[in-house]
Amino acid sequence: MSTTSIARRRIPNVREVVVTSIGLALPGVATYGDLLGPLPGAGGFDVATGLSGRELRHKDRASRLALRAAESALHDAGLTDDAAAFTGAADETAVVVSTNLGNADSVCEAAATIAGAGVRALSPLGLPQTSSNVTAGWVAIRYGLRGPNLTVCNGATSGLDALAWARNLVVAGRAEAAVVVGVEPANDVATKLLGRQSTDVAVAVVLEPAHAAASRGARPRATIAGYARAPDLSGALAAAGVAQEESVGLWLGDEAEAGARRLLAATRHIDLEAQLGPLSGALGILQCAAAAAHFESGATGRVLATAGGHGHDAAAALLLTP
Amino acid sequence: MTWDITGMAAIANIGASPEEIFAALCAGQESRTPLKAFDPEKYRAAYAYEIDDRPAGGDIPRRATRWLTTVVRQAAADAGLGEDLSQIPVLVGTTMREQRSLELWWRDGVDVALEDLHFGTALKAAFGASTTYTFANACSATLYALGLATDMIEAGTADTVVVAGTDAATESGFGTLDRVQNGIPDALRPFDATHKGMLMGEGAAAVVVQRAGTGNGPVHARVRGVGMNCDAHHATAPDPDGITRAVLDAHRRAGVRARDIDLVMLHGSGTPLNDAAEAGVLRRIFDGAGSGPRMTAIKAMTGHTLGGSGLLSLVMAVLAMKEGTVPPVLGLTEPIPEAAGLGLVRGVPAAGPLAIAQIDAFGFGGINAVAIVEAAR
Numbered sequence: 061m062s063t064t065s066i067a068r069r070r071i072p073n074v075r076e077v078v079v080t081s082i083g084l085a086l087p088g089v090a091t092y093g094d095l096l097g098p099l100p101g102a103g104g105f106d107v108a109t110g111l112s113g114r115e116l117r118h119k120d121r122a123s124r125l126a127l128r129a130a131e132s133a134l135h136d137a138g139l140t141d142d143a144a145a146f147t148g149a150a151d152e153t154a155v156v157v158s159t160n161l162g163n164a165d166s167v168c169e170a171a172a173t174i175a176g177a178g179v180r181a182l183s184p185l186g187l188p189q190t191s192s193n194v195t196a197g198w199v200a201i202r203y204g205l206r207g208p209n210l211t212v213c214n215g216a217t218s219g220l221d222a223l224a225w226a227r228n229l230v231v232a233g234r235a236e237a238a239v240v241v242g243v244e245p246a247n248d249v250a251t252k253l254l255g256r257q258s259t260d261v262a263v264a265v266v267l268e269p270a271h272a273a274a275s276r277g278a279r280p281r282a283t284i285a286g287y288a289r290a291p292d293l294s295g296a297l298a299a300a301g302v303a304q305e306e307s308v309g310l311w312l313g314d315e316a317e318a319g320a321r322r323l324l325a326a327t328r329h330i331d332l333e334a335q336l337g338p339l340s341g342a343l344g345i346l347q348c349a350a351a352a353a354h355f356e357s358g359a360t361g362r363v364l365a366t367a368g369g370h371g372h373d374a375a376a377a378l379l380l381t382p
Numbered sequence: 383m384t385w386d387i388t389g390m391a392a393i394a395n396i397g398a399s400p401e402e403i404f405a406a407l408c409a410g411q412e413s414r415t416p417l418k419a420f421d422p423e424k425y426r427a428a429y430a431y432e433i434d435d436r437p438a439g440g441d442i443p444r445r446a447t448r449w450l451t452t453v454v455r456q457a458a459a460d461a462g463l464g465e466d467l468s469q470i471p472v473l474v475g476t477t478m479r480e481q482r483s484l485e486l487w488w489r490d491g492v493d494v495a496l497e498d499l500h501f502g503t504a505l506k507a508a509f510g511a512s513t514t515y516t517f518a519n520a521c522s523a524t525l526y527a528l529g530l531a532t533d534m535i536e537a538g539t540a541d542t543v544v545v546a547g548t549d550a551a552t553e554s555g556f557g558t559l560d561r562v563q564n565g566i567p568d569a570l571r572p573f574d575a576t577h578k579g580m581l582m583g584e585g586a587a588a589v590v591v592q593r594a595g596t597g598n599g600p601v602h603a604r605v606r607g608v609g610m611n612c613d614a615h616h617a618t619a620p621d622p623d624g625i626t627r628a629v630l631d632a633h634r635r636a637g638v639r640a641r642d643i644d645l646v647m648l649h650g651s652g653t654p655l656n657d658a659a660e661a662g663v664l665r666r667i668f669d670g671a672g673s674g675p676r677m678t679a680i681k682a683m684t685g686h687t688l689g690g691s692g693l694l695s696l697v698m699a700v701l702a703m704k705e706g707t708v709p710p711v712l713g714l715t716e717p718i719p720e721a722a723g724l725g726l727v728r729g730v731p732a733a734g735p736l737a738i739a740q741i742d743a744f745g746f747g748g749i750n751a752v753a754i755v756e757a758a759r
Contacts, residue, residue, distance in 0.1 A: 168489070178423070193745070209748075210517060213479055
């Protein structure tokens with residue numbers, strides 16, 4: 061049983077945190093409403109044209125993807141002006157990035173370059189991406205976001221974990237809003253490490269306290285209602301506050317997770333990775349976007365997102381409500 | 383609200399326990415060594431602050447992971463927790479994760495899996511831990527993790543949290559830094575007029591943080607508050623405004639004023655940009671605060687231990703407060719003009735009562751974290 065369940069030991073007057081916008085940079089998915097399927101669809105992000113531009117120059121691929129998703133999310137949230145400058149409370153806005161492979165290509169390329177020709181052959185512009193937090197830094201710099209800045213590299217559950225930590229930052233009063241980005245780039249290093257074709261994916265959501273969203277007239281797309289990371293899926297569900305006898309409207313998770321269907325009833329089940337390819341650190345944030353699509357479609361029931369489990373160090377569950 | 387530190391552990395080039403490292407800092411003997419980890423022919427820099435535990439003939443993967451599990455085990459034992467951490471969150475701060483293993487995998491074909499990149503896999507195997515988090519928050523990572531741990535306890539989601547950090551030097555990081563630094567440092571000389579830049583160290587540190595009064599053993603020190611923010615200014619250069627906000631946020635959370643601080647553990651990375659920015663900020667903050675706090679910078683002897691460096695400084699601050707002794711900054715003979723008037727300890731250790739310490743940690747991406755810790759009396 062996890063000691064970090066937020067549902068089981070909910071404290072009174074805790075600030076309710078809602079998702080107020082979504083941005084995608086994802087080939088084959090034009091808008092987050094498309095995440096309900098079938099996938100991949102027509103259109104979506106074009107990496108051939110979408111990753112260029114003056115403000116993306118000299119940046120690693122993960123950071124370029126993430127900046128495109130963040131741009132879309134902040135626009136959707138009504139937090140940028142006509143010049144794409146941030147108009148929210150910059151000192152109080154956090155950035156949380158989830159990624160596992162974000163800078164793996166930069167690291168391996170630099171090591172290979174040094175082995176071949178020594179450090180003089182390296183580009184000095186590559187310094188930021190030797191550190192795994194490069195993307196969170198660039199997102200903060202682009203929009204002047206001076207709140208807490210966190211990079212979660214936590215394996216299969218990383219995206220769901222990042223959402224929980226962003227919520228924690230808001231609940232603790234360290235931030236009034238958080239831009240949460242899940243990103244993974246496609247490249248040879250990622251493909252070799254994953255053991256299958258890697259995918260370009262970036263997704264960003266904005267989290268705010270429910271009262272703040274209401275007071276500025278922002279429409280809540282989903283509410284984070286529970287979360288836990290536990291040794292296995294059944295432990296994560298219990299600790300996140302999902303009882304076995306109840307049913308959820310949508311379960312976003314791995315079809316193959318052993319015995320998963322016996323754990324609880326779901327009206328609908330969507331496995332995003334089965335359709336889009338490996339999503340790694342971006343999975344949880346994309347599941348959050350799919351949950352918003354579910355609520356927007358008028359479908360009923362709560363949404364459960366799960367990741368990890370068998371073959372991983374833990375499983376995580378995130379419960380979302382309208 | 384304060385939080386008890388009930389367990390501590392650390393490993394670095396100059397010692398395999400907090401006490402060994404502290405004694406070495408006080409002794410103040412040169413600790414840099416010729417670069418062994420990587421082929422020196424490929425680099426301009428000739429020195430580093432490595433943990434010399436590689437087997438003869440080459441590097442091996444997962445050294446950062448091994449140090450991490452070692453210090454987590456030792457800190458847990460120090461706090462009387464035992465080796466079952468299935469009920470206890472473990473928050474790990476790191477700059478590089480297991481990127482050194484990734485380099486060996488890509489270039490030399492060493493066996494490394496995707497699941498080895500974050501530290502939850504090893505923490506599960508060693509301690510049965512599952513509420514584990516790897517935060518890649520550059521060189522402020524462990525103080526960020528400490529702040530998040532205090533948030534968890536305050537929110538009621540845990541009474542006990544292990545906070546740890548670890549980093550092994552990577553060729554990509556060491557090499558790119560070597561490429562961009564204007565001068566080639568022979569040693570890391572924070573705040574000295576001869577400083578030329580940063581040289582990497584290696585190491586790990588861990589502390590057990592508990593809700594006040596809930597631990598079984600003695601309390602080493604108390605966390606008063608942790609501030610964290612981002613400059614949003616430059617990808618690798620520090621920003622005095624962001625650092626100032628982080629320090630003032632930490633003071634506010636801790637309920638202290640500048641004149642209450644007795645000791646500052648400086649970030650002190652030895653780069654001209656960092657040292658000028660940090661010294662300038664502290665001069666303004668401690669202006670008018672009496673004679674001002676004593677200050678020291680341990681990277682002069684440990685090298686820059688990256689993600690774990692903030693927590694290593696914190697552990698050294700706790701021992702400094704226990705002993706009433708502040709180790710000197712090795713090699714500091716002529717402070718930079720920006721540091722004029724700061725109480726930098728030079729030559730020999732400084733003695734005197736110490737009650738409250740400030741610990742600075744700044745990282746790439748302009749991310750800053752500052753912790754305030756008080757002695758347990």
